[in-house]
Amino acid sequence: MVKKIISGGQIGADQAALDVAIKLGIPHGGWIQKGRKTQSGTLPDKYKLKEMPTASYIKRIEQNVIDSDGTLIISYGILTGGSDHSRKMVLKHKRQLLHIDLSQIAALQAAKLINSWISLYHIKILNITGPRTSEDPKIYKAVMDILESAYYLSQVEDRILTLDSFYQTPPKDRSSSPPIHTKTVDDAVELLITEMPLKDRATMANFTKDELAPLNMTLGIYIRNHLFQKGANSELLASCSHVSENEHLSESDAAFVIIEKLWEKLRVTHRLRIVK
Structure with a gap:
């Protein structure tokens, strides 16, 4: 490299x-x-x-x-x-x-x-x-x-994200920081984009939709812990329900709604361009 x-x-x-x-x-x-x-x-x-x-x-x-x-x-x-x-x-x-x-x-x-x-x-x-x-x-x-x-x-x-180091084991000083309160799916997507390393953004942008599911076990856990705040952020859950047109979303399903919207945004901004 x-x-x-x-x-x-x-x-x-x-x-x-x-x-x-x-x-x-x-x-x-x-x-x-x-x-x-x-x-x-x-x-x-x-x-x-x-x-x-x-x-x-x-x-x-x-x-x-x-x-x-x-x-x-x-x-x-x-x-x-x-x-x-x-x-x-x-x-x-x-x-x-x-x-x-x-x-x-x-x-x-x-x-x-x-x-x-x-x-x-x-x-x-x-x-x-x-x-x-x-x-x-x-x-x-x-x-x-x-x-x-x-x-x-x-x-x-190589299809290798740095999710295991960045999302599964957040920095110690982050645990003592004020809770992140995002009210909408769009807010959550913008926040994740600012926090994700460029390598993660570029790699995720070039995933197919079928390759997104495993991210719910890494990025999804991060979203549930830090954005949904373990059930405390009802506004974000309601926004996910509205976007997905499903009133009975679990937090895990709602996190995946955010992951899909994040992927769609990154496909526009970070997808590999076919140069001519």
Whole structure:
């Protein structure tokens, strides 16, 4: 599993990689030439890149290769310029290399290939590069979509939620916190989304409806204990009855109503996108 994403910070593929890391909460970094110069101006401070002592982009490319376990290059067509120099530096320093040529492979297959490559070679620090926006105006969005898809695939493939650690054994300090009082199914869903780790949200979003039932033994217990408060929250139970059009719901059945509504919401916001 990737622990850090690094790049050179140039507009295009490099910044797409950094933006994905920021969005998904993955640590990021890398080296940029002296002055933090990019083709569009000074690199914004939100990108936590270190400055090289030289203005040479060639040196910056090499240092990012050296500091990584592997380099991923994404392009449309053959490599040229800085992207091709990255390839040469990877070979020089004997690091792992994967070149995704989007003119030769479908984006979803590329995402699967990236995921498999990272797993096979145990890539922890991943250097990502490719063309600048001036060389390929569509590269930024393509890289964003593929990297996000690769990330969500990595969460879905093993089908393992962190529910046992997060929901079955809540943190000790949570037991002394004030009771959570949610009055409606929608309120309960929004609360769960804020509490669930991203991995859980992404994985649950890609479940089929038939795969939801076992969650009532983990997430369902959490809902009954912390949202229904062991029978004390009659308003939430009434909301579940209204939503399900069943006036005789048990707390277990009501918890599953919330789980289904949570799943429906996550299917919209976190489901794996089929990129093209």
